[in-house]
Amino acid sequence: MIPTNDGFLFINYNESMHVEGYDGYTKIHLENTSEIVSSYNIGKFEKMVTDNFYKCHKSHIINLHKVAQFKNEGYIILENRKTTPVSKANRKEFLQLFAK
Incomplete structure (x- = not known):
């Protein structure tokens, strides 16, 4: 459930390519190349996402x-x-996720 200016939007996690935080808002980039802007900050989304997601920066x-x-x-x-x-601090951990 993503809060937007119009209300709430329900999307499947698998439709999301990545989540980008900016100026206290968050932009969700979907696989169909559309974007959703939410008033939640990226920290809120970090708590909501599943193990299929990784905060690389x-x-x-x-x-x-x-x-x-x-x-x-x-x-x-x-x-x-x-x-x-990918931040320098997260590169090694990110690559290890794919080494398994």
């Missing part, structure tokens, strides 16, 4: 099932070709 949470590539410069490429940063 202070302002980005990704769906691990939608990862297509990792770039050595510290970026994740998702299936929809969007690029998301």
